[in-house]
Amino acid sequence: xxxxxxxxxxxxxxLPEVLExxxxxxxxxxxxxxxxxxxxxxxxxxxERARGSVAQFLGCRPSEIVFTSGGTESDNLAVFGSVRPxxxxxxxxxxxxAVLHAVERLSExxxxxxxxxxxxQGVVAAEDxxxxxxxxxxxxxxxxxxxxxxxxxxxxxxxxxxxxxxxxFHVDAVQAAGKIAIDVASIGxxxxxxxxxxxxxxxxxxxxxxxxxxxxxPLSAGGAHERQRRAGTENVAGIVGxxxxxEYAMRSDGIERMRGLRDRLETGLLACAGGVNxxxxxxxxxxxNLWFRSLGFDSLDGEALVIALDLKGLAVSSGxxxxxxxxxxxxxxxxxxxxxxxxxxxxxxxxHRGTSDExxxxxIDLVTTQVARMRELSVVTR
Amino acid sequence: MTIAVAMSGGVDSSAVAAMLKHEGHELVGLTxxxxxxxxxxxxxxxxxxxxxxxxxxxxxxxxxxVAEMLAIPYxxxxxxxxxxxxxxxxxxxxxxxxxTPIPCSLCNNHLKFDQLLLTARQIGAEQIATGHYxxxxxxxxxxxxxxxxxxxxxxxxxxxxxxxxxxxLSRTLFPLGGLTKPEVRELARxxxxxxxxxxxxxxxxxxxxxxxxxFIDAYLEEQGEVVPDTxxxxxxxGGEARGHHAGIHNFTVGQRKGLGLASPSPxxxxxxxxxxxxxxxGTEQELQRESLRAxxxxxxxxxxxxxxxxxxxxxxxxxxxxxxxxxxxxxxxVEVRFDEPVRAxxxxxxxxxxxxxxVVGGGWIV
Numbered sequence: 185x186x187x188x189x190x191x192x193x194x195x196x197x198x199l200p201e202v203l204e205x206x207x208x209x210x211x212x213x214x215x216x217x218x219x220x221x222x223x224x225x226x227x228x229x230x231x232e233r234a235r236g237s238v239a240q241f242l243g244c245r246p247s248e249i250v251f252t253s254g255g256t257e258s259d260n261l262a263v264f265g266s267v268r269p270x271x272x273x274x275x276x277x278x279x280x281x282a283v284l285h286a287v288e289r290l291s292e293x294x295x296x297x298x299x300x301x302x303x304x305q306g307v308v309a310a311e312d313x314x315x316x317x318x319x320x321x322x323x324x325x326x327x328x329x330x331x332x333x334x335x336x337x338x339x340x341x342x343x344x345x346x347x348x349x350x351x352x353f354h355v356d357a358v359q360a361a362g363k364i365a366i367d368v369a370s371i372g373x374x375x376x377x378x379x380x381x382x383x384x385x386x387x388x389x390x391x392x393x394x395x396x397x398x399x400x401x402p403l404s405a406g407g408a409h410e411r412q413r414r415a416g417t418e419n420v421a422g423i424v425g426x427x428x429x430x431e432y433a434m435r436s437d438g439i440e441r442m443r444g445l446r447d448r449l450e451t452g453l454l455a456c457a458g459g460v461n462x463x464x465x466x467x468x469x470x471x472x473n474l475w476f477r478s479l480g481f482d483s484l485d486g487e488a489l490v491i492a493l494d495l496k497g498l499a500v501s502s503g504x505x506x507x508x509x510x511x512x513x514x515x516x517x518x519x520x521x522x523x524x525x526x527x528x529x530x531x532x533x534x535x536h537r538g539t540s541d542e543x544x545x546x547x548i549d550l551v552t553t554q555v556a557r558m559r560e561l562s563v564v565t566r
Numbered sequence: 567m568t569i570a571v572a573m574s575g576g577v578d579s580s581a582v583a584a585m586l587k588h589e590g591h592e593l594v595g596l597t598x599x600x601x602x603x604x605x606x607x608x609x610x611x612x613x614x615x616x617x618x619x620x621x622x623x624x625x626x627x628x629x630x631x632v633a634e635m636l637a638i639p640y641x642x643x644x645x646x647x648x649x650x651x652x653x654x655x656x657x658x659x660x661x662x663x664x665x666t667p668i669p670c671s672l673c674n675n676h677l678k679f680d681q682l683l684l685t686a687r688q689i690g691a692e693q694i695a696t697g698h699y700x701x702x703x704x705x706x707x708x709x710x711x712x713x714x715x716x717x718x719x720x721x722x723x724x725x726x727x728x729x730x731x732x733x734x735l736s737r738t739l740f741p742l743g744g745l746t747k748p749e750v751r752e753l754a755r756x757x758x759x760x761x762x763x764x765x766x767x768x769x770x771x772x773x774x775x776x777x778x779x780x781f782i783d784a785y786l787e788e789q790g791e792v793v794p795d796t797x798x799x800x801x802x803x804g805g806e807a808r809g810h811h812a813g814i815h816n817f818t819v820g821q822r823k824g825l826g827l828a829s830p831s832p833x834x835x836x837x838x839x840x841x842x843x844x845x846x847x848g849t850e851q852e853l854q855r856e857s858l859r860a861x862x863x864x865x866x867x868x869x870x871x872x873x874x875x876x877x878x879x880x881x882x883x884x885x886x887x888x889x890x891x892x893x894x895x896x897x898x899x900v901e902v903r904f905d906e907p908v909r910a911x912x913x914x915x916x917x918x919x920x921x922x923x924x925v926v927g928g929g930w931i932v
Contacts, residue, residue: 488688491641495594495689512644524647558688 185497188543188550192382192470192536193331193359194501198425199384205428206386209421217418218409227420234427238391241430242376243367245396250413251423254390255358255379256282257403261392261414262354262375263287263325265400269294271322276300276308276337277519283325283356284515296320305465306333306520310341317349324353328360328371332516332532333462334471336364343372352398358382358390362433363442363468374398380422384537385429389422438537443469445544446535450474452548453533456555458483461517461530475522475530476555478562483529489554490531498550502531568592569693569739570686572678573632573640575625577764578697580632581750582741584757586695587636594691595633595640597626598682600649600673601772606788611780628761635758645681652676654772658782661815662794664838665914668726668883669770675729683737693737698723701743701923702735705867711735713866713925718746725883728918728928729864779816798843800827803836803852814838817845820853820910834910854907860917860929861899867924871900877919877926879904881911887920900929 189197209230215223217231232246239246252258259282267273273287277299291297300312308326324346328339339355346353354375357366362383368376375398380389394400394413406415450460450472457474476484486502493500517527533547571583573595586593603622608614626642633640653672660667678696686694699721701714711732715722730738742750754762769776786793796813809827811817816824821835825847836848858881865871871894878887879902890904902917911931918928 485685485688487643488685491594491643491685492689494641495639561684561687 187497187499188547189499190533190535190539190543190547191499191501192539193334193532193534195381195387196362196384196536197538198381198386199429199432202385202425202428202432206421206425209424213420215420217420218407227418230424231418231420234423234430237427237430237434238378241361241366241434242378242393243369244393247411248368248393248396250392250394250410251418251426252390252392252414253388253419255280255356255377255382256390258358258377258379258390258392259283259325259354259356260286261400261403262377263290263323264403265413266323266352266354266375267295268322270320272296272298272318272320273323273325274298274300274313274316274321275325276302276327278302278306278308278330278516279325279327280331280356280358282358283327287325300326302519304521306330306335306462306516307465308337308342310338310345313342314345314349317345317351321349321351324351325356326353327356327358328366328376329357329363329468329471330462330516331359332514333465333473333520334359334467334534335462335465336360336467339371339373343370347372359471360468362429363439363470368393368395375400380426380429383429383433386422386425389419389426391426436537439469442535442537442539445539445541446470446472446533449533449535449544449547452544453551456552458526458529461520461522461526470535471532472534473517473530473532475526477529479559482562483525484555484558486529486531489529489551489558492554492558493550496550496554498547500531500533502528567693568594568691569695570682570689570691571595571638572682572694572696573597573629574697574767575628575632575761576697576767577754577759577761578699578742578750580629580697580759580761581754581757582695582697583632583636583638584759585741585753586739587638588757593636593638594686594689595629595636595638596682596686597629597640597642598649598677599626599642599644600646600677601654602646603772603774606781606784609784609787611777612784613775628764632759632761643682643685645677645685648681649673649677654785658785660914661778661782662796662840664796664814664817664840666818666912667914668916669772670726671729671916674726679730679734679738683734687737693739695739695741697742698727698740699742699747700724700727700740702738702740704736708867710867710869714743715920715923715925716740716743716745721747724920724925725880725916725918728866728916728925730866731864732866735866782815796840796843798845800825800845800847803846803848808847811845814840814843814845819912838913850909853910855904855909855911856907857901857903858911858917859895859899859901859932861932863898863900863927863929865927867921867926870894871927875926877921880918880920881908881931882915892919898929 213226215227217227235246235249238249263286287297298316300308326337353373355373356377358379361378374395376393378391381387402413404415458477461473478484490502514527569591573579606612653669657667657669683694699716705712773781799807800809800811817835833847834853836846836852874893879890880887888904888908890902893901913931915931916928917931919926
């Protein structure tokens with residue numbers, strides 16, 4: 185059975201060409217980028233080349249890139265590194281847990297945190313950010329694209345508001361990178377997170393853009409790596425892979441093709457789906473989040489649908505995975521005002537650059553058949 | 567035909583998966599995430615640290631390891647909301663009403679053989695296999711599915727399974743029914759399962775440490791509800807006041823400890839009156855009952871009871887069935903009249919009717 189992978193927002197396959205750039209640094213060129221000798225210098229130069237690629241990808245200077253272990257660390261560094269007890273932080277209700285749980289921890293430590301609501305499409309109103317500003321606001325953190333729905337936030341507008349008020353602005357762009365163009369200058373943010381494995385790079389790699397002269401408290405104590413912002417020996421092979429993934433994203437013209445495939449998938453599935461969550465908002469071109477009705481007013485059990493599809497060879501996701509591997513109800517769909525029932529019946533399909541035309545057809549077939557089967561069963565067992 | 571195995575991460579259900587796999591069946595392993603043990607940890611008398619109990623990450627890890635070893639697809643399904651609605655909440659409410667609930671039966675009726683069976687069928691499995699010690703078979707003569715006691719009488723779990731419907735029984739496999747626990751451990755070892763020597767689970771899975779009183783307090787506090795004041799009087803069978811108690815949910819019929827009364831002969835809880843918040847205490851003699859009534863019945867080996875029948879009746883899990891005459895009262899109630907008085911008939915527990923090895927049916931003691 186040829187499997188179909190449509191869960192790119194969880195992780196994307198590593199591109200073979202990216203792996204090729206990494207391979208030497210896992211084997212013969214194994215040096216520590218901080219060492220004086222030739223081995224070390226080779227590693228250093230590879231790290232700096234990658235830094236240049238990532239900087240170009242985000243539209244910033246190489247010195248403004250801090251390499252991290254991934255999106256979560258980038259988000260944590262941005263949040264914990266910017267805020268002190270007594271400060272005020274503005275964020276949204278639909279952020280990734282890497283931001284949400286970080287600010288929740290801050291609120292236990294005497295930081296005032298405000299979670300902005302979203303509308304029925306999952307979009308934050310930029311004006312709400314302005315209204316939420318206080319004299320002691322030290323950070324605004326809003327994501328660029330949502331991981332569950334793909335919905336885009338008005339980060340440029342928020343960036344303007346933050347800029348006028350002189351407040352630091354962090355953008356979690358983990359789910360935007362590789363799917364839409366990112367330019368930190370036009371966003372006007374001081375901090376921006378990306379992750380390697382969401383854009384066909386290796387897992388365990390990420391970067392935080394830190395605008396020049398932005399003070400940032402490091403998370404870990406240790407060596408003076410990454411301009412004293414991230415202690416610890418560089419993951420040279422991983423960083424090289426992230427750089428190669430950024431190069432690929434800049435070079436590739438696959439985004440519009442992906443949008444076409446996503447739209448076709450969405451249209452095909454709407455024959456059996458109840459609708460698209462966040463479908464009226466601007467979205468990244470690879471994601472569609474649909475909910476499925478059973479019969480009458482009942483909604484379908486999304487978790488069972490995901491498992492059934494997996495057994496048939498189609499990998500998609502529902503909700504957010506918790507520690508045991510079971511699904512937790514989605515805080516994103518809840519914040520959009522959707523009923524728990526509808527949230528439970530929602531599935532996320534997220535395409536990657538390797539998704540083929542034929543896979544779209546097969547996915548539509550598989551889902552349609554399975555939904556019909558589950559509807560039938562709901563009649564029999566009632 | 568695919569079979570879904572309900573895997574808890576324990577020896578029994580792991581052995582079931584291994585047995586069926588070696589018999590050549592197509593399998594899918596499912597573990598239900600039912601309760602988050604951390605939810606009440608540290609609250610109101612609950613332990614801070616949660617041990618490896620049901621639904622813990624450790625047990626899921628064990629189940630996953632077994633599934634990996636057997637090369638069968640495996641999934642954790644989240645049925646926490648259903649569990650809270652159909653097991654936790656009734657459990658709390660029953661105690662507050664002065665009854666003694668059996669969460670395992672509720673879980674079997676609503677989760678394992680209802681929700682999980684539905685999930686199993688939705689993902690393409692036709693049957694579900696569990697590690698319960700019980701036997702089921704179809705009797706063509708009667709045209710009914712029969713539930714029978716297992717080979718290992720000491721592990722008999724049929725008391726908790728009396729609520730299974732014909733439909734559920736027809737789609738259920740109990741592969742351990744013909745084996746003893748030592749044999750199951752031996753099998754598990756034979757299949758190379760690392761957890762062959764894992765300790766049996768005891769007590770109620772969602773109450774680590776087993777202190778249900780603290781659990782009720784902590785749960786209600788978490789729900790933002792006030793623990794209702796059910797404090798009242800301890801009275802004798804004759805009705806005279808013997809002292810005070812702090813709340814009826816601290817008591818169960820037959821309980822001896824924690825009464826706080828000095829008496830020359832041992833005193834037991836005889837009955838609990840939730841309306842008057844009274845707990846009646848008395849002697850061993852006064853604890854004896856000649857009859858009981860059970861409602862919300864489920865019949866297995868017969869379609870229903872008209873008139874009377876003889877059966878052996880079990881009134882709690884650890885109880886030797888006692889001969890009695892059942893008499894139908896209306897459509898959904900029976901009166902059970904015992905040949906010899908039985909000790910401590912407890913409202914909220916099940917009365918399960920047996921004929922030899924067969925479960926005839928059962929109901930909830932009122």
